[in-house]
Amino acid sequence: MIEAARILERASQTRRILPDEVLVDGFAEGKISVVMPAYNEASCIASSVSDMKKQFETACHDVEIIVVDDGSVDGTRTGAL
Numbered sequence: 001m002i003e004a005a006r007i008l009e010r011a012s013q014t015r016r017i018l019p020d021e022v023l024v025d026g027f028a029e030g031k032i033s034v035v036m037p038a039y040n041e042a043s044c045i046a047s048s049v050s051d052m053k054k055q056f057e058t059a060c061h062d063v064e065i066i067v068v069d070d071g072s073v074d075g076t077r078t079g080a081l
Contacts, residue, residue, distance in 0.1 A: 031062040038067050042075040 022029040034052060038045055049065050056063045069077050 040074045
């Protein structure tokens with residue numbers, strides 16, 4: 001949980017609004033961030049991220065997938081790269 005909190009904190013510090021972004025209720029229009037929890041998913045995390053990205057790209061032109069791994073012991077962290 002501590003690692004996830006650090007990632008979220010770092011992401012919030014680096015988020016910049018570009019001049020061409022349109023904000024709707026404080027959110028950038030046409031962009032989506034998906035937080036994907038993972039635990040011991042080394043064998044399938046890469047394909048899961050790819051599949052999720054394909055699903056969201058049909059609805060939105062700018063998608064980011066944030067994988068949160070909290071203590072996997074099977075190499076999930078290296079499989080998501």
